[in-house]
Amino acid sequence: MMFNRAARDDIKPRLPSGMSAMTFHSLAFQEVIEPSSGFIRKLAGELNPEDGPTLTGKLVAKELGLSQSSDSDIESVSQLAMAIIRTVGMFQISADKEPSPDHVPDDVLPLAIRQPDKSDQCDELKERLADWAKQLWTLMSRERNGFPINHDTYLKIFHLREHNVDAELWILDEYQDTAPVAEHLIRQQTGQKLFIGDPYQQIYGFRNAINALENPIRRGLPVHYLTDSFRYNHQIAGLATLILRALGEINPVRGQARDLLPANLNGHHTVICRSNLTILVRAGEALLNQRRVQIEGGIPLSTFARVESAFALFQGRPEDVKVGAMRSMASWEELKEQIFGLGDRAGDAKTLIQLIEQYQSRLPLFLSSVKASLASSSRGPDTIHFITAHKSKGRQFPMVALDEDLAPSATILRKLDYGEPLRPHETETLNLLYVALTRAELSLHLPAKLKETFKRLSDNFGSSTGDIGEHLATVQVGTPKSHESLVRQYRTQAFINAHRRTEDDSNDR
Numbered sequence: 001m002m003f004n005r006a007a008r009d010d011i012k013p014r015l016p017s018g019m020s021a022m023t024f025h026s027l028a029f030q031e032v033i034e035p036s037s038g039f040i041r042k043l044a045g046e047l048n049p050e051d052g053p054t055l056t057g058k059l060v061a062k063e064l065g066l067s068q069s070s071d072s073d074i075e076s077v078s079q080l081a082m083a084i085i086r087t088v089g090m091f092q093i094s095a096d097k098e099p100s101p102d103h104v105p106d107d108v109l110p111l112a113i114r115q116p117d118k119s120d121q122c123d124e125l126k127e128r129l130a131d132w133a134k135q136l137w138t139l140m141s142r143e144r145n146g147f148p149i150n151h152d153t154y155l156k157i158f159h160l161r162e163h164n165v166d167a168e169l170w171i172l173d174e175y176q177d178t179a180p181v182a183e184h185l186i187r188q189q190t191g192q193k194l195f196i197g198d199p200y201q202q203i204y205g206f207r208n209a210i211n212a213l214e215n216p217i218r219r220g221l222p223v224h225y226l227t228d229s230f231r232y233n234h235q236i237a238g239l240a241t242l243i244l245r246a247l248g249e250i251n252p253v254r255g256q257a258r259d260l261l262p263a264n265l266n267g268h269h270t271v272i273c274r275s276n277l278t279i280l281v282r283a284g285e286a287l288l289n290q291r292r293v294q295i296e297g298g299i300p301l302s303t304f305a306r307v308e309s310a311f312a313l314f315q316g317r318p319e320d321v322k323v324g325a326m327r328s329m330a331s332w333e334e335l336k337e338q339i340f341g342l343g344d345r346a347g348d349a350k351t352l353i354q355l356i357e358q359y360q361s362r363l364p365l366f367l368s369s370v371k372a373s374l375a376s377s378s379r380g381p382d383t384i385h386f387i388t389a390h391k392s393k394g395r396q397f398p399m400v401a402l403d404e405d406l407a408p409s410a411t412i413l414r415k416l417d418y419g420e421p422l423r424p425h426e427t428e429t430l431n432l433l434y435v436a437l438t439r440a441e442l443s444l445h446l447p448a449k450l451k452e453t454f455k456r457l458s459d460n461f462g463s464s465t466g467d468i469g470e471h472l473a474t475v476q477v478g479t480p481k482s483h484e485s486l487v488r489q490y491r492t493q494a495f496i497n498a499h500r501r502t503e504d505d506s507n508d509r
Contacts, residue, residue, distance in 0.1 A: 001027070001186075003174035007394070024182045025151050027165070028158035038143040039157075045148050053148045055140075057081035063147065064135055073113060073125045079324035080132075083108035087133040088140065092152040093208055095184035097160065099133035101126035110328040111338045159185045167191045176202040178212040186212075195221070200244055201435050203390060205428045228473035229255045231396050232438050236260070237471040239454055243434045245461035246416050247427065253438075254473040261399075261490045263445035269399035270385040272392050272436040275348040276303045278405045279386045280370055281355050287369045292380050296387035299374065304367060306352060310335065311363055314356050344409050351405065389436040398483055400440035404449040406433050413456055442483055443490075 001022060002008040008021045015021060022030075033039050045052035053059060060066070061081040074080045083104070090103040104126040106114060113122050139147040141157060159181045169192045172178075176197035186193065195216050202211045217223060229237065237255035244253065263269070273279045276299050283293045305322050312320035314332045321327050329335040339349040359366050385397070389406060408416075412426045422430075433453075437444070446454070463470060479487055 001170065001172050001182075003177070003394075007173065024179070024185065025155055028155040029151075031163060031165075032154040032158050032161075036143060039149070039154065041146060042140075042143075042149045043151075043154070046150050055085060055148045055150055057085065059148070060085055060136060063139060064132060071125070071128060073110060073121065074324070076324060076327060079108075079327065082324065083129055084132040084136055087129050088136050089150075089152060090208060091133060091137065092156040093179040093181050095159075095180040099130050099137055101130045103133065104129045107325060109325070111325045111335070112328050115338070115341060156181055159188075162188050165189055169194065172196060172212075175213050176200075176211045177204045177209045180208065180210055183210060183212040183215075200247060200249065200431050201393065203393065203428055203432045203435055205424055225251055227251055227253050228475060229253060229438070230473070230475075230477050231441055232256070233258050233260060234468055234471040234473075236437060236440060236444060237473075240434055240438055241471065242454060242457040242461050243430055243437070246457055247430055252470055254471050256478070257472055257476055258479060260440075261443040261487065262494060263399065263401065263443050264490070264493075265401060265445060266382065267399070268381055268383050268385070269401055269443070269445075270387060270392075270397040270439075271401045271403060272387055272389050272406070272439060273403040274389055274405040274432060275351070276300055276388060277306065277348045277351055277355075278403055279388065280304075280307070280367075281351060282403065283373065283384075283386055284366045284370045286384050287373055288366075292383040293373050294379060294383050294385045295374060296385065296391055299370070304371070307355065307363070307367065310352050311356055314360075344411050348405065389432045392439050393435050396439055396441050398441050398486060399443040400436075401445035402433075402436055402447065402450055404447040406436055407447075407449040407453050408433065413453070416457070416460060441480070442487065 001024060002011065003023070005023060005026075008023055008026070012021045033043055041052065045054040057078045058081070061077050064081075064084070066077050066080055068075060068077060070077070071080055074083065086108050087099060087104045090105055091099040094103060096103070101123065108129075109122060109125060112118065113125060139145060140149050140153050167189065170186060170189060171194045172186065173196050175195045176199045193216070195213055197211075197213050199211050199213055202209070232240075232255045234255045234257060237253050241252040244251075271279075271282060273282065279295060280299050280303055283295055283299075286293050309321040309323040309326050310332075312318065313326060313329055313335050316331075318327075318330070321329070326335060329338065336353055339346050339353060342349070356363060387395075408426075408429050412422065412429060414420075415422055415426070433450075
């Protein structure tokens with residue numbers, strides 16, 4: 001069982017007879033969709049919008065009879081419909097048997113209701129949304145009514161059927177980031193199970209993924225560690241080990257003996273960021289500096305919508321606010337007050353505030369330049385490649401720069417200083433930094449904020465010996481052949497720069 005389709009397609013040609021590689025969705029598709037003409041029709045629009053209806057807010061509003069007066073806390077019909085769809089979506093990836101208030105995502109709620117002093121009002125709204133979600137799930141789960149479904153629907157239906165698949169051995173990859181529905185599905189199966197994963201690379205908690213390795217380890221299954229890496233060097237291994245020790249791990253990771261090359265941010269390199277909003281900001285800044293950019297996977301339309309809605313508030317145009325969570329805000333100052341009131345729970349919203357207040361009337365030009373870059377295929381030797389840390393998982397890049405938005409908050413660092421337990425989302429922040437850090441093969445650039453982070457981690461969790469051998473892998477493979485020319489180029493440039501500095505020093509004297 002593979003994490004995604006790309007991993008499945010990669011391993012398929014190498015499998016011996018008698019073994020098959022699948023994602024959980026492909027297994028469920030085989031068992032639920034293929035045998036049923038009714039479910040095939042319900043899924044048709046998801047596969048190709050020309051072949052049938054899709055699950056949209058407009059359709060949900062019509063089928064459930066939603067109107068402006070349907071809910072006192074959510075005035076917009078479209079916002080209410082999308083909140084119901086999102087609630088069903090969270091239910092579908094859960095291990096539960098029916099939708100409940102626990103499945104209502106916080107970000108579908110109006111920002112004002114999320115405040116600590118509105119907890120009773122928030123709970124009541126979640127109850128109402130759960131009731132709507134139960135009605136929607138009834139429409140989706142019935143085989144013959146024609147109401148459209150999505151891919152998570154048939155996975156959930158397969159889980160609820162409690163069907164046992166005839167397999168002698170299950171090999172479960174990336175099990176530290178498994179949807180509860182998939183983990184519960186596997187628990188229903190007979191056969192031997194081999195669990196593969198790294199609990200410190202659990203980074204999809206925001207999608208309600210869980211570390212499914214915990215249960216089998218707690219039950220006493222034997223654990224085998226893979227601590228050596230061919231990708232990164234001993235210096236990165238040392239930094240990664242600091243994060244692991246902060247999280248309570250006693251086994252260090254180890255890398256290659258080669259030293260890191262100096263970072264050259266004027267040449268082609270990969271920038272890893274935590275959020276799509278940060279990528280939008282950094283890419284826009286790079287474009288203003290006449291750099292070419294490449295954005296892995298693009299930027300979601302929802303990210304642009306957040307910026308444009310916040311900008312509408314900034315300019316006093318509340319009628320142009322399209323993001324539901326902001327619609328209840330009467331002004332820009334109220335939005336700022338609500339965001340800063342959330343503290344660490346504000347996520348990247350403070351970046352949003354800074355972006356708009358910095359560019360103000362120039363913001364539309366800023367956004368249009370980023371959108372134009374997404375439509376362009378122009379690339380060059382100085383192109384900056386942007387990618388989120390989540391998308392970088394499982395990948396590797398020669399030259400990497402980490403963005404400061406990956407730095408843990410002051411609250412997290414204070415807790416580590418005093419040995420206080422971290423909340424799950426705080427642990428995931430460190431996991432995400434660990435994942436991003438270990439993508440670099442040859443060169444790594446850290447901004448000042450991350451240098452300060454690692455200095456603090458070193459003070460608290462660093463080795464007293466400072467022995468480089470602690471972080472050297474048992475097997476050394478040297479520089480990958482694909483990067484040999486790049487290494488020679490960097491070394492030549494470093495020699496030229498050093499020679500130039502010597503001449504300059506001599507001339508100064």
